[in-house]
Amino acid sequence: MEQNSDNHDELTIKQQKEIEKEINEQFALISEKIPIEILNDEYADDPVYRQKVQDISSKYRYMRKIRPDGNCFYRAFGFTTLEYLIKNKEEFKKFRQVIEQSKAKLIELNFPQFTIDDFYDTIMEVINKVEPSDTQDVNKVLDELYKLFNEQAYSDYIVVYLRLITSGKLQEEAEFYSNFIEGNYTSLLDFCKKEVEPMYKESDHIHIIAICAALGCAVRVVYMDRGSQSEVIAHDFPDCPDNNPSVSLLYRPNHYDVLYQ
Numbered sequence: 701m702e703q704n705s706d707n708h709d710e711l712t713i714k715q716q717k718e719i720e721k722e723i724n725e726q727f728a729l730i731s732e733k734i735p736i737e738i739l740n741d742e743y744a745d746d747p748v749y750r751q752k753v754q755d756i757s758s759k760y761r762y763m764r765k766i767r768p769d770g771n772c773f774y775r776a777f778g779f780t781t782l783e784y785l786i787k788n789k790e791e792f793k794k795f796r797q798v799i800e801q802s803k804a805k806l807i808e809l810n811f812p813q814f815t816i817d818d819f820y821d822t823i824m825e826v827i828n829k830v831e832p833s834d835t836q837d838v839n840k841v842l843d844e845l846y847k848l849f850n851e852q853a854y855s856d857y858i859v860v861y862l863r864l865i866t867s868g869k870l871q872e873e874a875e876f877y878s879n880f881i882e883g884n885y886t887s888l889l890d891f892c893k894k895e896v897e898p899m900y901k902e903s904d905h906i907h908i909i910a911i912c913a914a915l916g917c918a919v920r921v922v923y924m925d926r927g928s929q930s931e932v933i934a935h936d937f938p939d940c941p942d943n944n945p946s947v948s949l950l951y952r953p954n955h956y957d958v959l960y961q
Contacts (some may be wrong), residue, residue, distance in 0.1 A: 728765075730765075734762065735762060746928050755932050758961055762959075764958040771899060773903035776956045776957065777956075778858050778862055780948075782827070786945060795917075802914070816864060817933070822854060826848050863899075866914065870891075907936070915936050922949070
């Protein structure tokens with residue numbers, strides 16, 4: 701019986717690896733900017749979604765597709781946040797300072813330093829490479845950002861560190877965030893270990909709320925689903941009247957892409 705179980709596990713792992721390989725071959729980590737109307741081709745036979753695409757195209761002009769590997773939210777969030785900050789030097793400096801301080805916070809929360817060092821060093825290296833200055837051509841810096849986020853080693857290490865920051869924020873304010881945890885988890889820490897920190901785990905509201913709070917960022921998520929209304933619904937994180945998100949993401953079931961007005 702145990703042998704059959706082992707064989708089943710091996711087949712499952714093999715199947716997962718084959719799926720990952722197929723996804724990697726078909727999708728770039730982050731695509732170039734493409735017209736929103738390209739979504740019409742994906743939903744040519746779906747009148748509900750075509751109506752939603754029409755509504756999105758009235759508000760947004762371009763998008764970037766993100767590889768659908770479970771890391772799409774963090775990759776989209778990290779890339780688009782830096783893309784915006786490169787054009788806003790003062791905000792870039794504030795963001796850099798938050799990232800610099802994040803390592804000490806994570807260590808205080810009992811994250812092992814040897815575990816986080818490489819990921820922290822990588823995100824700081826990328827920040828240093830794309831930090832805006834008066835002598836640089838902004839377009840060249842944006843090209844460098846795009847190149848770095850399409851290099852697996854850089855891109856994945858940034859995703860890991862953003863996951864750790866998210867987990868840290870959830871644990872730092874465990875009393876608050878525990879109220880929103882659903883499922884069979886023994887604690888908020890258990891939730892973080894199973895659903896936040898591991899690669900390829902998908903993200904939900906609680907992840908977005910936590911990372912925005914941790915980094916002082918604002919994100920607008922446009923939800924495209926089979927709801928009865930013909931218009932898409934946008935939700936801002938954090939949800940406050942004075943909020944003006946600099947980053948917009950498109951959410952379709954289990955996946956995030958980037959939107960541009």
